[in-house]
Structures are given as structure tokens and as C-alpha cells.
Amino acid sequence: MEQKYEQFKGQPRLPKFVVPKRYVINLKPDLASCTFTGTVEISVDVVADTKFIVLNAADLTVSRDGVRFREHSGLKVLEALEVKLLEEDEIMVVEFSENLPLGVGVLCIAYEGTLNDKMKGFYRSKYEHNGEKKNMAVTQFEPADARRCFPCWDEPARKATFKITLEVPTELVALSNMPVVEEKRDGDVKTLHYEESPIMSTYLVAVVIGLFDFVEDHTSDGIKVRVYCQVGKENQGKFALDVAVKTLDLYKKYFAVPYSLPKLDMVAIPDFAAGAMENYGLVTYRETALLYDDKHSAAANKQRVATVVAHELAHQWFGNLVTMEWWTHLWLNEGFATWVSYLATDSLFPEWKIWTQFLEESTEGLRLDGLAESHPIEVEINHACEIDEIFDAISYRKGASLIRMLQSYLGPECFQRALASYIKQYSCSNAKTEDLWAVLEEESGEPVNNLMNSWTKQKGYPVVTVKVNDDKLEFEQSQFLLSGSCGDGQWIVPMTLCCCSYDARKNFLLQGKSEILDTKEFLGCSLSQGRLAETGTWVKVNVDQAGFYRVKYDDELAGRLRYAIETKCLSAMDRYGILDDSYALCMACQLPLASLLTLMGAYREELEYTVLSNLISISYKIARIVADAAPELLDCVKLFFINLFQHSAEKLGWDPKQGEGHLDAMLRGEILAALAHFGHDVTQCEATRRFDAFLNDRHTPLLPPDTRKAAYVAVMQNVSISNRSGYEALLRIYRETDLSQEKTRILGSLASCPDPDIVLEVLNFLLSSEVRSQDAIFGVNVGIEGRETAWRWFKENWDHISKTWGSGFLITRFISTIVSPFTSYEKAKEVEEFFASHSKPSIARTLKQSLERVHINAKWVQGIQTEKHLAETVQKLA
Ligand code: BES
Ligand code: ZN
Numbered sequence: 072m073e074q075k076y077e078q079f080k081g082q083p084r085l086p087k088f089v090v091p092k093r094y095v096i097n098l099k100p101d102l103a104s105c106t107f108t109g110t111v112e113i114s115v116d117v118v119a120d121t122k123f124i125v126l127n128a129a130d131l132t133v134s135r136d137g138v139r140f141r142e143h144s145g146l147k148v149l150e151a152l153e154v155k156l157l158e159e160d161e162i163m164v165v166e167f168s169e170n171l172p173l174g175v176g177v178l179c180i181a182y183e184g185t186l187n188d189k190m191k192g193f194y195r196s197k198y199e200h201n202g203e204k205k206n207m208a209v210t211q212f213e214p215a216d217a218r219r220c221f222p223c224w225d226e227p228a229r230k231a232t233f234k235i236t237l238e239v240p241t242e243l244v245a246l247s248n249m250p251v252v253e254e255k256r257d258g259d260v261k262t263l264h265y266e267e268s269p270i271m272s273t274y275l276v277a278v279v280i281g282l283f284d285f286v287e288d289h290t291s292d293g294i295k296v297r298v299y300c301q302v303g304k305e306n307q308g309k310f311a312l313d314v315a316v317k318t319l320d321l322y323k324k325y326f327a328v329p330y331s332l333p334k335l336d337m338v339a340i341p342d343f344a345a346g347a348m349e350n351y352g353l354v355t356y357r358e359t360a361l362l363y364d365d366k367h368s369a370a371a372n373k374q375r376v377a378t379v380v381a382h383e384l385a386h387q388w389f390g391n392l393v394t395m396e397w398w399t400h401l402w403l404n405e406g407f408a409t410w411v412s413y414l415a416t417d418s419l420f421p422e423w424k425i426w427t428q429f430l431e432e433s434t435e436g437l438r439l440d441g442l443a444e445s446h447p448i449e450v451e452i453n454h455a456c457e458i459d460e461i462f463d464a465i466s467y468r469k470g471a472s473l474i475r476m477l478q479s480y481l482g483p484e485c486f487q488r489a490l491a492s493y494i495k496q497y498s499c500s501n502a503k504t505e506d507l508w509a510v511l512e513e514e515s516g517e518p519v520n521n522l523m524n525s526w527t528k529q530k531g532y533p534v535v536t537v538k539v540n541d542d543k544l545e546f547e548q549s550q551f552l553l554s555g556s557c558g559d560g561q562w563i564v565p566m567t568l569c570c571c572s573y574d575a576r577k578n579f580l581l582q583g584k585s586e587i588l589d590t591k592e593f594l595g596c597s598l599s600q601g602r603l604a605e606t607g608t609w610v611k612v613n614v615d616q617a618g619f620y621r622v623k624y625d626d627e628l629a630g631r632l633r634y635a636i637e638t639k640c641l642s643a644m645d646r647y648g649i650l651d652d653s654y655a656l657c658m659a660c661q662l663p664l665a666s667l668l669t670l671m672g673a674y675r676e677e678l679e680y681t682v683l684s685n686l687i688s689i690s691y692k693i694a695r696i697v698a699d700a701a702p703e704l705l706d707c708v709k710l711f712f713i714n715l716f717q718h719s720a721e722k723l724g725w726d727p728k729q730g731e732g733h734l735d736a737m738l739r740g741e742i743l744a745a746l747a748h749f750g751h752d753v754t755q756c757e758a759t760r761r762f763d764a765f766l767n768d769r770h771t772p773l774l775p776p777d778t779r780k781a782a783y784v785a786v787m788q789n790v791s792i793s794n795r796s797g798y799e800a801l802l803r804i805y806r807e808t809d810l811s812q813e814k815t816r817i818l819g820s821l822a823s824c825p826d827p828d829i830v831l832e833v834l835n836f837l838l839s840s841e842v843r844s845q846d847a848i849f850g851v852n853v854g855i856e857g858r859e860t861a862w863r864w865f866k867e868n869w870d871h872i873s874k875t876w877g878s879g880f881l882i883t884r885f886i887s888t889i890v891s892p893f894t895s896y897e898k899a900k901e902v903e904e905f906f907a908s909h910s911k912p913s914i915a916r917t918l919k920q921s922l923e924r925v926h927i928n929a930k931w932v933q934g935i936q937t938e939k940h941l942a943e944t945v946q947k948l949a
Contacts, residue, residue, distance in 0.1 A: 079125050080160055083453045084226060084397075088119035091126075091224045091231045092175075093267075098193075098220070099238040100208040100280060105186040105195050107208070111221045113178045113231075117171045124171070124178060127218035127225035128156060128163040130185065130192065137181035138165055142172050161218055161455060180222050188342075189878050190845065192219025193278070196342035200282050200302055207281025209340050209355065211348055214398060214458040217273040227272040227394050228501045234267040239280050244299065246279045248352040250334050268351065269331060270499050272394050277350030279338050288312050290319045294330055299338040300362055307362035310373065311337060314380045318415045325414070326388045327491035328498065335387075337361060337380070341811075342845055344879050345462075347379050349386030349408070356383075357845065358811040369776040370736035372812045374416075374423060381412035381419075393494055396501040398452040401461055402527070403504060406448075406470015410478075413471075423733050427681045429475065430616055430647050434685070436468035437621065440532055441553040441655065442927075444919040448473070448527040449504055456913045459880040465530075472619045473526050479617040480522075480565045481515045489514035522580075525562045526619065533562050534621040534656075535581065537612050539628055542598050544568075544610065547585040551621050553927045555659040567614040570598070571607065573642070576614065609635040616648040623656055629666075636673040643679040650674070650682070654689045658927065660934040664693070665944035668711065672948055675718055680734035683719060687745045690715070694749070695855050696928065699894045700935035704945050709749040711949040716742050725757060725778060736777045743778055747785035748823070758785030766800055779813075783820035791826040798829060806841070818842070818850040822857055830857035834864045844875050848884045858892050865889050866905055873909075883917035890921035894928035 079086070093114040100107040115124075124140070138151040153166045165178070186195040186208050195206045210220060218225045239245045241261045249266040256262075268276075283299040286308045290296060296315050298308030315337060323329045332352040339361045347356040360379040363372060389411065390404040409432065416425045439445055448470060450461055478486040493502070493510040504527055505520060512519040526532075534551035537544060546566065550558030564581040570590060577588070590598050590610075598608060609631040612622045624632065632649055635641050641649070653670050656662040671690070677683050690712045697708050723739040746754035762782045765774040774782055786797035798821070805817045821833040830853055837847040853861045865872065865885065876882040890902050899922050906918055935941065 075166075076155060076157060076164055079123075079162060079164055080157060082160070085127065085162070085224055085229075086125050088117070088121045089124050089126075089171075089178075090116040090118055091229055092116060093232045093234070094221070094223065095234045095236075096221050097236040097238070098278065100186060100193070102186070102195070102206045102208060102240075102280070105188075105206065106183065107186060107193060108181075108183050109221055110179070110181045111223070113180075113223070114175065115178055116175055117173050120170050120173070122152075122167045122170050124165045124167075125162055126165075126178075126222050127161055127215075128182075128222040129158075129161040129216075129218045130187070131156075131182045131219070131222065132184070133163065133180060133182045133222070139179050140165075140167060140171060141177040141179060143175040143177075147172070161215075163222055182222065184219065187219070190342055190344040191879055192216040194342075196281075196340050198281070198301060198341045205282065207340075208278070209280075209342075210276070210278045210350075211344065211355070212276060212350075213274040213348060214401075214462075215274070215455040217276055220276075220278075223273045225273045227274060227398070228396050230270045230272055230394065230499070230501070232267050232270050233276055235265045235276075235278070237263045237265075237278065237280065239263070242282070243280055244283045246277075246299070246336050246338065246353055248275070248277055248350060249332065266333070271351050271391065275349070275351040275391055277348075277353040277355065279340070279353065279355065283338065286312050288316050290316050290323075290330070292323075292329065294319065294332075295334045297334075297336050298361065299336060300358075301339070301341070304339075304362060307364050308337075308339075310363035311361050311376050311380050314377050314419060315384060317419055318381050318384045321415055321418055322384060322388060322411075325411075325487060325490075326494045328388065328392070328494050330387060331392055331498075332387075335384075337383075342843055344845060344881060347383050349383040349390060351387065351391045354383045359815055362811070364810055364812070366770070367776055367808075367810050368812050369740065369779070369816075370733050371740070372776070374420075374425075374733070374737070377420065378412050378416050378425075381415035382408045385411040385415070388494055392499065393497040394501050396503045398458045398461065399449050400502070400504050401458075402448045402466040402470035403502065403507065405462065405467045406474055409467050409471035410474040420733070424643075424679075424681070427643050427647070427679070429471075430644060430651070430681060431685070432468040433472040433475075433616060433619065434651055435464045436470075436472050436619065437532065437651075437655065438553075439464040439920070440469050440530065441551055441659075442920050442923050443552055443554060443556075443558070444916070444923050445530045446916070447530045454912070459913060460883060460916045462880060469532075469619065473523070476526075476565060476618050477511070477519070477523065479615075481511065481517060481519075485515050486511070522563045522565075529560050531558055531560045532620050533560070533564060534623050535564060535566070535612065536623045536625075537610070537628060538625040539598055539610070542589060542591045544588045544590055544598075545585065546581055546588070546612075548581055548620075549584075551655070551659070553655065553659050554923070555661065555927075555930065562620070564620055565618055566612065567617065568610055568612045569614050570610045573614075607634075607638070607640070609640065611635075611641060611645050611649075613648060615642060615644040616651075621652045621655055622648075623652070623661065629653075629670075633670055633673045636670075639676075643682055646674070646677070646679070647682045647685055650689065651685060654692075658931055660931060663938050663941070664697075664935050665938065665941050667693075668708075668944060668948055671715060672711075675715060678719055678722065680738045683716075683738060684741055687716070687741055690745065691748070695892065696894065696931060696935065698855050699928075700932040701941065704942060707945045707949045711945065713746060713749050713751045714949065716745055720746055720754070725761065726772075727775060727777070740777045740779075740781050743781035744784045747781055747788060750788070754781075755785045755788060758782040759789070762786050762797070762800075776812075780816050780820060783817060784823055787820050787824040787829075790824050790829055792828040795829070798824070798832075802836075811846075815846060815849055818846055819852055822850055822853040822861075825854060825856040827857055827860040830860045831864060834861060838868060838871060845881075847876075848881060848888065851885060851888045853892075855892070861889050862893075862902075869909060877911075877913075883914055886914060886917050887921045887924075890918075891924040892928075893925045894932050896926065896929045899925040899929065 095112040140149040155164045247265045253264040284305040285297045285299045298312045337354045339358045343357040385408040389407045489511045508520040533548040550560035569576045657667040761773040764771045790798045837850045
């Protein structure tokens, strides 16, 4: 490489001497050959002497003749001396023979590209129309793939306006961020000119071209909202449309700024890597995240649609109007949109108790952040290939949880006022994390910056140990790690507690390592009088789990809480939290498994969806670890779990009750699936009976969508290589349905089969053309019996897997799903050895995290094996 390009290589950001202001883009895709031609004219401001222009481009063909620079007056045109595409850095350097005139000018580039099949950049998605196979052209630019569609300054802070023109076959629908202002027809081609956009980031530009139907509605201030979907499926768009219209009105009030574009389109795309993408004015979705079918979608599908729509629309303010300055602040976008989506969903569907369900977000955040290989929320980004990996539970779920923590500390009114003022102050511009803290600090008068820096600039979180000593409570914080070691982080922890009743509350900031509180001074009850649980005294720390930390109680306090659970004194969020913290402490070998199981026994009469759902998922994980650590106890443990879920299973039954709620519908499916999974005979028989009825009649009332997954899991439990009929029946349903949610449901249950030979068949099926590459990951969900098979399959198919999913974030899901369930140091070593020659930078972080999980499991297994009284406890409980 010539010397002169060296200065531009290996830089995390583009040089600043040329500033883009306005893009005029013309695209002409050829859907048959999957190619496109394009021209872009970029109005720029040259702010420093240079004869180079450096901007992003990737996978595009540009020749020297195709590039010129027009001076503002139009009098002078400079031809490019040389155009160099630097592949690794994804930049193009245009060199001119002389320095560019300072001030305004226009960079004009003509180029060609391909509509790829990688679900990023400008890509093709496949669908069928009247039995005919077709391609559509779609864009997905976040985080850094606009450069695969047009040369640009592809960084979130390089905002500009966009004026787009598309040349497409007349019969197709062609959408972009803005409405069409002019349409010209010429034979079977039409040229669509779109209105110029307000200033925005490149990653939010979008184009969709294909055959679609739509449904339409308007917000209260007349903004036209449409949902586009496959021809003939428009009824499935109505639910999302209704949510969108209401949500836009709600956000307008909440942020005190109206939606900023003249229209909003939402489109279901058959091949889509993420769940959805918030492109300004043209939000794209997976079908499962947008379409809702009255007859065949489950309650969980409905909830997913509502929360995803609410999330993407939140971005229209938080992300699109106000944009992160750099990817280091990605969490501002994603953490915030996640949090706000709960606010909107709660207002639209209060009966869903969505804030209780929010705790699942916190749990996942805490789970990832409990690894030494986690990363701070604000993470340094040095290359585009590092960005994909930070769309993770830290940015989304820890981010959202911290916002909830802060809101609960500052109070909702103050918080909302500050947000509105932040949006106003930074609209059409970019912001960093500290900008948000500054506005919140100003509005509240609290030291927000100081408080929050301890949470966003260092990774991890604390466990607060609480001990009772007469009437004194002693608190001490240390960093919590699932490995059981103690990190050296320290935080400013917003502590909340209540004692014996939710009316007796105390809040304080734990600033140092430890603190002692005298409870007599502020709490309504005395801790010292009456020693034990029977007196009904209890102390719950981290009320409603509003804080992002774990709590470890001494035995005395833990016993009282268990009693408080049994006697139904605690809120659902607190019941959830006590269980979840105990599970984490158990995994970190800080709480015996016997104690955790005993605690779980206190939830026998639990009926709250979120609490039970977590109880179920914890029971799955315990069964897995026991299978490796103490296989002789496994049957007994399973029996205990079956008994534990019996109460709620009997209440719910298989058939929906007249007028029952959304949460009961969701719970029924999960409870029955758990009973089937743990081998409960009665449930398995009933599942088979109902499945048979379903095979005879897809509209049978015996198997409504909410219980289908449970029936599928039960069916697969009994499938083996010599008894394949259930498996084949499921494949038939998979092939016959055109509802993505049904396909996903089936994929998610196939690999749970205990026969490794079937598991292998399932895994190979995932690589066939019958499974869209976006969906394959759902089928990798193997049970413990399939773990080894999955790993062997993964190694043998690595080339294919890496080629198909390696250029996006989906590959990381394969790695964590397949590697993390192992529980021995030997296995960890084997995995490491394989990746020694198969790793690459874009999966490095995930690989390290997955290996750390294997180590944690291995240590946990050892802990359980040396635990005294475990067998005794298990037998007693079962
Ligand atoms: N901005 C993301 C989409 C995205 C994800 C782009 C990863 C590039 C890489 C979008 O707003 C989003 O967060 N989508 C979520 C769904 C949401 C409800 C959590 C997703 O795709 O899972
Ligand atoms: Zn998002």
C-alpha cells in the first residue's frame, strides 16, 4: 500500500476535514440479477485544506471516472486523480490533484453493488406470491452498513439530510423514510422521488421494494401510519397498527415533542436478522415481531408485537431525533428504548403487569454482567466490526435497568421533565451519556453524574450483604461475580428497604463499603423482640427490585423472608427478586443448593406469571446441573419440581377459562411445558391426545396457540429414532403453515428431544433451505442429551455456519447457545482448542463469555458434589 494511504488506515473514526450536509441518492435495483446501480451527490463543507476526501464504502464498485467534485458555483469541476477502496477499513479515499476549495461543494459518485443475502446493507429477501418465488430489496444499515449501499460518512454523529430517488418496476411498492413527492412512469419502470428528510444519521436511512398489502390509520394529529405485509396478510397487521397509533400519541405527550416526520410505515420482512429496526419513518420488522393472527398467535406473540413496536417507536425520539454521539453510547439508544417500551405497554395494557415482567430484563442484565468478561455500559469502540457484539444484554437490559433504578430514585415526574428537556435540547443533534446526566442533575438537584458514573463506566454490580444484629442492620457491598470470586468494584448504591410492611420504608445511598442502620429509629417494628420467623417480622432490601444489585441476607433474615413468602406478605416483584438473587448466589457457590431448593418450596402456591415463569426457568437450569453433579438425585429433583408446579397447573388446566387474562394464557403454556419436560405422565398423555386432535383438525379448540408449544415439547419427549411419527407430524405442520410464529414455535421444540440421533437430524434440518437463516438459531435449543451432538455438529459444519451467519451478530448466538451448557474444565479446554484456529475478532467477546460460563458451571458442579445434606433435603422436599 502506498505511503499516502497509511494515515487513513486503522482509524476508529473518519477524518473531520470534510463535513457532509446533504445526500441526493438515486438507486436502481435489479431484483432478478440481485444487483443495483447507484449515484450519490453529497453536498459537503470543506473546512480544512485537503486534496483527499475520506468516506466509508464497502462491497461497492467505483471507478475513477465515476467520481468528481463540483465547486459550489458549478463553474469548476475537479476530476478525481485516484480513487482507492481500502477493504479492511471499509473506506474509500478520493484524491484530487489540488487542494479542494474551502467551503461548500458537491462530491458526485456513480457506483454498482449487489443485493446480498446476508441481511445487512442493501439485501434481498425471498417470498412467494401466487406460488411464484420472488425477491424483494431491503436495507438494514445499523450499525455500520449504509456504506454497502452508498458511499457516505457512516457515523451516527455525521448527520445530514437525504433526498432519495428509486427506479423500480411499476407493479412494486417502494418505500423510503419520507413520503413520495413525485412519481414518473416510463413503460414498466417508475421513478419515485421522495421528500427530503430532516437531518438524520446514515444508519437510519431505509428503502424497501417488493409486493405488499397494507392497513392504514392516523394519529390524533393526522400522521398517516401504515403496516405493510405479505399480500393477503393485511389483517395480521391490525394489532400492530393500533398499538403504533396509540403509542405515537403517548410518546408525544411523554417527550413533549411531536413525532417529527409526516408519515410512519412499518413493514414485515421475511428475512430479517434482528427483531426490528427503527429506521426513521420506515420501521422494519421480522414477521413474528409485527404480525398478529387472531386464530394462531399466542398471548406471548401478542405481547412481543406490542413491546417491539413500542421499542422501535421510542427510538423515533430517543435515537433518531436525538442520536448517540458514538457507539460507545449505544446503550442510550437501546437501554432507553427498552425502558420506555415498558412504559408505553403498561399504559396500553395495564392487565399485563408489564413492569413485573420487566424483571426478566434485569435478570438477563445481571446474568451477563456477573461475568468477569462483561464490559462497561460505556465501552470503547475502535473498529466497526466490534459494534455488533455490544447489542447485548449489557446495553439493552442493564441499560434499561439502570434507567429504572434512576427513575425510581429521582421520582417519575422529575424524571419525565428532565427527559423532555433533554429531547428538546438535543433534537436534530447528538448526545453523550454525560449530557443526559447533566440535564437530569439540573432538573433534580441530585448528583446524578457522580451516582451514575459508578454504574456506566465500570462493569459489574454489587452484592449487598445484610446482617441483623439486635436492632441494627449491617450493610456491606462487594462486587458480585458468578465465578464466586470477589471483584474490586465499588458503587454508589441507591438502597431501599422495608420492614414488616410496605409502609415502613427507608431509602439511603450506600456510598462507601459499609453502613449500619438502627432500625428502631425509622421502622415501625422492632427486629430484636421475638427472635424468629413466626413473629412475622421481615426485612426486604431493594424494594420491588428497583436497584441493579443482588442482596445476600444472613440466615436469620433469609428464614424470615421465606416465611413472608409462604404467608403471602410480599409483592410479586420482591418474591421474584428473592428467588432470583438466591439462584445467582447458589450458582456462585455462596448458597447451598439445598437452601435454594428449600426456598423454592415456599412458592408452592405461587400464581403470579412472572414469578412462576422464573421459577420454571430456574428449575430447568437446576435439573441440568444436577444431571451432571448428582445424577442419582435427578429423578427426585424432577419429582419435586412436578409437585411444585402442580398447584398452578391444576388451577389453569389445558382449556382457557372464559374471560381469563393474558397472563393466565401465557402461564398455562409454560407450566404445561415444564410438566411435560420433567416427565409428568398425565401431562404427557393429555398433550398427545390433544396433539392428535390438532393433527386431525387445525382448528380444534383442544389445542389453542397458547398451549401448542407445550404439546410440541411433550411430543418430542417421546420421539426416538424408532418412533418418529411425532417428529414427522411436527415437520408437516412446519411445512404447511405460512405463519412465522408457528414455524418458530415448532423449531423451538424440535431439538428438546432426548434422542441424540433425532437431535442430529433436527440440526441438519436447520441448515436446509426449508429454514430461513434468520430462524435457524431457534432450533439449536438442545436438551442436555443433545449437548454433545450439537457441539460435534457445530464443529463439523463450522465452515458453513461461519459463512452463513459469520458476518452479523447471529453467529454469536450459536456460540453461546452451544458452548455455555457444558459443565467441565476438560470441555472448556476442548472448546478453546477448537477456537484457537477458528476465532475472529467479531466473536472474541462472546467466546470468552461462553467459556467463563463453562468454568462457572464446572465449579458449581464441584460445589454441589461436596455439599452435605443435599440428598436428605431433596428427598424430604419431593
Ligand atoms: N436498533 C435495534 C436493531 C438492531 C439490533 C440493529 C442489532 C443492529 C443490530 C432495534 O431497535 C432493536 O433493538 N431491536 C430489538 C427488539 C427490541 C424489542 C429489543 C431486536 O432486534 O431484538
Ligand atoms: Zn432498539
